[in-house]
Amino acid sequence: NAGVTQTPKFQVLKTGQSMTLQCAQDMNHNSMYWYRQDPGMGLRLIYYSASEGTTDKGEVPNGYNVSRLNKREFSLRLESAAPSQTSVYFCASSPGLVAETQYFGPGTRLLVL
C-alpha cells in the first residue's frame, strides 16, 4: 500500500535555485494538498487542489506554484528558492474537501542555503 508518496526525501538548494517537489497518491482521491511545517509551528497550507484541474491558494502561497498534473499527481515548484523556504514539506490527499481525514506523505526536508 503506497498511499501518498513524495520525492525527494531530502534536498539542499542554493538561494535562487529552482526545484519541483513531486507527490503522487494511489487512492483515487479527488483532493490534494501541500503543507509546510516549520519548527515550533503546525502545518500551514501552501496550495490545494479540490479536484483534478483546479488549484487554490492556501495560507502561505507566496514563492510557490503548483500543478495538478492528473488525478494522481500534484507537484509543488519553487521558482527561486529562499532561505525562508527551508522547511519540511508534506503532501496530503483526501477523497474530497469535506473528508474526515487527510492522508499524508512522508515529507520532504528542504534546506535552502
Added chain:
Amino acid sequence: AQKITQTQPGMFVQEKEAVTLDCTYDTSDPSYGLFWYKQPSSGEMIFLIYQGSYDQQNATEGRYSLNFQKARKSANLVISASQLGDSAMYFCAMRGHTGGFKTIFGAGTRLFVKA
C-alpha cells in the same frame, strides 16, 4: 478568521495513566470538522480522530477520545492508558466551510510518556 490554539507546548504523563491534550478553536462557520493528528519522531503525520460539529456524541477511536464542548469551542484529546509509544507531537486541526474548506493546524503539544 479561523484559529486553533494549543496552549500546552509539552506534557508529561506516567505510563498507563490517562492524559488530556487541550485544543480550543475559533470559527464563525456553523459547520466544521475537528481533527487530531500524531507526529512521532520519525516525522510522519498519523490521523487519530475526527469530530464533526453536528455530531451528537463525542468521537472515540480505541484509546483516543475527543472531548468536544461546542459552547466552549474546545476539542480536547484524551488518551487513556498511555503507552511509551504515545510519546510524540500531537496536532489539533480544524476545517471550516469558509474560505474553501481549508484545514488549519495548531502549533502542537509534545507528549512525553514516562516509564
